[in-house]
Amino acid sequence: MKKRTALPLLLAGLLVAGGSQAADPYAKFKELFKPLPAIAPIPADNPQTEAKVELGKMLYFDARLSGDGTIACATCHNPALGFTDRIPRAIGHGAARGPRNSPTTLNAAFLTSQFWDGRAPTLEAQALGPLQANIEHNITLDKAIAVLKGFPEYQKRFAEVFGGKDPVTPDNLAKAIAAFERTLITPNSPFDRYLAGDESAISTQQKKGMKSFVEKGCVGCHNGPNFTDGNFYAIKVPGSTDEGRYTVTKKESDKHAFRTQTLRNVALTYPYFNNGSVWKLDEAVKIMGKEMLKTDLSKDEVDDLVAFLHGLTGEMPKFTIPALP
Amino acid sequence: MKKRTALPLLLAGLLVAGGSQAADPYAKFKELFKPLPAIAPIPADNPQTEAKVELGKMLYFDARLSGDGTIACATCHNPALGFTDRIPRAIGHGAARGPRNSPTTLNAAFLTSQFWDGRAPTLEAQALGPLQANIEHNITLDKAIAVLKGFPEYQKRFAEVFGGKDPVTPDNLAKAIAAFERTLITPNSPFDRYLAGDESAISTQQKKGMKSFVEKGCVGCHNGPNFTDGNFYAIKVPGSTDEGRYTVTKKESDKHAFRTQTLRNVALTYPYFNNGSVWKLDEAVKIMGKEMLKTDLSKDEVDDLVAFLHGLTGEMPKFTIPALP
Ligand code: HEC
Ligand code: HEC
Ligand code: HEC
Ligand code: HEC
Ligand SMILES: [Ca+2]
Ligand SMILES: [Ca+2]
Numbered sequence: 001m002k003k004r005t006a007l008p009l010l011l012a013g014l015l016v017a018g019g020s021q022a023a024d025p026y027a028k029f030k031e032l033f034k035p036l037p038a039i040a041p042i043p044a045d046n047p048q049t050e051a052k053v054e055l056g057k058m059l060y061f062d063a064r065l066s067g068d069g070t071i072a073c074a075t076c077h078n079p080a081l082g083f084t085d086r087i088p089r090a091i092g093h094g095a096a097r098g099p100r101n102s103p104t105t106l107n108a109a110f111l112t113s114q115f116w117d118g119r120a121p122t123l124e125a126q127a128l129g130p131l132q133a134n135i136e137h138n139i140t141l142d143k144a145i146a147v148l149k150g151f152p153e154y155q156k157r158f159a160e161v162f163g164g165k166d167p168v169t170p171d172n173l174a175k176a177i178a179a180f181e182r183t184l185i186t187p188n189s190p191f192d193r194y195l196a197g198d199e200s201a202i203s204t205q206q207k208k209g210m211k212s213f214v215e216k217g218c219v220g221c222h223n224g225p226n227f228t229d230g231n232f233y234a235i236k237v238p239g240s241t242d243e244g245r246y247t248v249t250k251k252e253s254d255k256h257a258f259r260t261q262t263l264r265n266v267a268l269t270y271p272y273f274n275n276g277s278v279w280k281l282d283e284a285v286k287i288m289g290k291e292m293l294k295t296d297l298s299k300d301e302v303d304d305l306v307a308f309l310h311g312l313t314g315e316m317p318k319f320t321i322p323a324l325p
Numbered sequence: 326m327k328k329r330t331a332l333p334l335l336l337a338g339l340l341v342a343g344g345s346q347a348a349d350p351y352a353k354f355k356e357l358f359k360p361l362p363a364i365a366p367i368p369a370d371n372p373q374t375e376a377k378v379e380l381g382k383m384l385y386f387d388a389r390l391s392g393d394g395t396i397a398c399a400t401c402h403n404p405a406l407g408f409t410d411r412i413p414r415a416i417g418h419g420a421a422r423g424p425r426n427s428p429t430t431l432n433a434a435f436l437t438s439q440f441w442d443g444r445a446p447t448l449e450a451q452a453l454g455p456l457q458a459n460i461e462h463n464i465t466l467d468k469a470i471a472v473l474k475g476f477p478e479y480q481k482r483f484a485e486v487f488g489g490k491d492p493v494t495p496d497n498l499a500k501a502i503a504a505f506e507r508t509l510i511t512p513n514s515p516f517d518r519y520l521a522g523d524e525s526a527i528s529t530q531q532k533k534g535m536k537s538f539v540e541k542g543c544v545g546c547h548n549g550p551n552f553t554d555g556n557f558y559a560i561k562v563p564g565s566t567d568e569g570r571y572t573v574t575k576k577e578s579d580k581h582a583f584r585t586q587t588l589r590n591v592a593l594t595y596p597y598f599n600n601g602s603v604w605k606l607d608e609a610v611k612i613m614g615k616e617m618l619k620t621d622l623s624k625d626e627v628d629d630l631v632a633f634l635h636g637l638t639g640e641m642p643k644f645t646i647p648a649l650p
Pocket of ligand 6: 409426427428594595596597598601
């Protein structure tokens with residue numbers, strides 16, 4: 001399914017074509033990109049409803065779903081911090097530090113697999129992982145369900161959303177959280193407005209950065225509306241010993257391989273890489289050039305790329321903090 | 326200044342007067358209460374401005390103001406949880422559990438002293454305490470100021486709000502947070518609407534509860550718009566060994582004395598008492614009767630009092646989660 005691939009051929013093809021666009025030197029590069037849809041794909045077995053999203057939002061913020069009552073999804077995927085925690089590696093239950101950086105939940109709804117190593121196929125499958133992880137929420141599913149059942153308001157809301165005789169189940173808990181996460185979409189970034197025809201939405205430096213992003217080969221992996229091809233590539237970021245995708249597949253070729261990260265809102269999701277070892281975006285870009293493309297990017301190229309990446313910060317989802325029972 | 330007092334005389338006086346109100350049996354009790362103002366008192370040396378409140382909100386939510394980058398004011402005074410953490414005793418830096426329950430920051434702007442033992446006179450004086458406490462944020466003020474200075478956006482906002490050559494100071498940090506806290510006011514509770522003339526805003530049971538609240542003597546300590554006289558009273562709540570006010574004054578009469586708690590939003594601020602030892606409001610009320618008034622309240626009296634207290638939940642402050650730099 002997912003595997004280490006050579007740089008896609010689309011790139012080479014497109015750079016050869018499109019020679020006659022003298023009027024706009026950036027048009028042929030622009031064509032390679034897709035705007036972020038305002039709505040995430042919705043699976044058939046978990047349709048969005050307003051009540052389900054509201055319930056999911058409550059669960060996302062509810063710290064009682066943890067061993068000591070202090071850790072919620074929003075602790076590590078904090079709306080104030082770009083839906084991350086902005087520390088190198090997550091700190092969870094008992095102040096234990098985990099091995100990996102907390103990725104943003106923004107636009108996770110567009111990913112074709114979840115976690116740095118892609119071990120969960122969907123948001124629904126993902127959601128129950130952190131609850132049980134002992135360095136994250138550190139609670140058993142039985143305990144989590146018992147906590148929820150202790151609140152008549154949760155009982156009522158699960159019944160309204162899911163119906164059935166015993167609606168407070170792990171499955172429905174995961175569905176509600178996933179439904180909320182599908183609202184965490186950030187459309188209308190300056191770059192999306194540029195793609196939609198507003199030439200002045202990004203600066204000339206940003207357009208140059210877009211050109212470098214294509215010509216240097218970044219777009220070979222960071223492509224599609226969410227700037228990730230969903231594939232896994234071996235990389236040794238500074239300080240990392242993490243075996244990555246290998247821990248899931250046990251294939252030698254997956255050793256130290258990680259899923260291409262989204263670059264949407266990347267200006268907000270520092271520090272960078274699977275172990276959060278790099279604080280500055282320019283440094284992360286330089287490392288990408290070196291590690292993934294065997295290129296030493298010049299200072300100007302890095303600056304242009306960073307400017308371009310800043311144009312990928314979209315409109316944050318707007319919601320009020322839920323009042324929990 | 327603050328001291329252990331006998332039950333105020335106002336109570337006895339008022340119950341004797343007002344005998345001719347046959348039309349409304351609750352009128353004379355109602356007269357004893359004051360609605361919560363929609364605006365908190367503002368000190369002359371820290372005027373409210375929109376930009377200051379916005380800056381204070383950012384600081385309130387900013388977990389980088391802590392030793393390991395995970396603990397903000399909003400962690401323990403969490404807007405989703407009635408601006409508390411809803412655990413018995415606060416858990417802070419390094420997952421250490423402190424000795425006391427986190428009180429709500431809602432309406433703290435109306436208090437005449439801060440902390441269970443009243444050791445801080447104002448919100449400004451209070452704010453720097455938790456930052457430095459090693460079981461809370463666990464950061465030095467020097468470090469906190471250095472963190473803030475690391476963000477050009479904070480530099481800019483402090484300069485805009487406070488002016489001067491070096492505006493990022495502990496003093497201004499405290500002022501901004503206090504200004505934000507002064508917006509955490511919850512007016513228009515059902516009981517306030519009743520006081521304003523809407524007879525149907527609370528039920529007959531709640532009116533009976535109000536009557537008991539006066540007749541039994543609760544109002545002797547829980548009075549004024551914020552339902553606290555600001556005085557300190559010795560009490561041994563279950564499991565407590567805390568010496569309370571004594572740790573501040575070293576007066577024998579202040580041993581185990583705590584400031585009368587606000588009862589505004591008390592339905593949201595469980596668990597109760599200085600050590601969070603009691604989860605249920607009916608139990609807390611029963612204990613109050615026994616400990617403070619040497620009375621065994623009947624089941625009906627307790628139920629009415631609890632119904633009354635539920636009427637003190639006001640409108641929550643509305644704000645969007647800040648986007649931190
Ligand atoms: C203690 C910190 C912490 C908590 C609490 C936490 N997460 Fe995470 N989250 C992480 C880390 C770290 C990863 C990456 C783990 C990995 O790749 O092995 C992650 C990965 C994810 C991903 C995958 C995103 C991607 O880009 O692959 C999603 C979605 C997610 N979390 C949602 C949630 C939800 C929903 C909850 C609550 C039920 C939650 N998280 C609780 C730290 C946390
Ligand atoms: C061969 C695939 C590939 C190419 C080419 C590539 N990347 Fe990446 N990129 C990845 C993978 C995989 C990661 C995740 C690495 C990790 O954290 O372990 C990543 C991570 C990043 C990050 C960090 C994101 C974060 O949130 O941590 C940035 C920034 C980035 N890439 C930018 C670029 C730029 C700019 C280029 C071109 C100069 C580029 N990438 C080329 C695959 C690629
Ligand atoms: C780790 C948990 C924790 C953190 C973080 C925390 N607090 Fe508190 N807060 C408490 C506890 C516990 C008390 C009561 C302490 C006492 O009485 O000795 C308290 C007391 C207060 C009070 C007094 C309220 C009253 O009723 O007397 C205010 C106001 C307050 N905190 C605001 C803040 C602000 C502002 C911040 C951030 C700068 C903050 N707190 C950070 C737990 C916390
Ligand atoms: C002599 C003063 C006094 C009287 C009378 C009194 N209280 Fe209290 N009340 C206090 C003090 C002091 C506290 C804080 C105790 C602690 O936590 O250590 C408190 C706490 C409470 C709490 C818990 C609040 C919280 O958030 O933890 C409730 C509920 C309460 N009182 C209700 C009542 C009711 C109802 C009555 C009458 C039946 C009453 N009180 C009578 C002084 C008094
Ligand atoms: Ca990151
Ligand atoms: Ca409490």
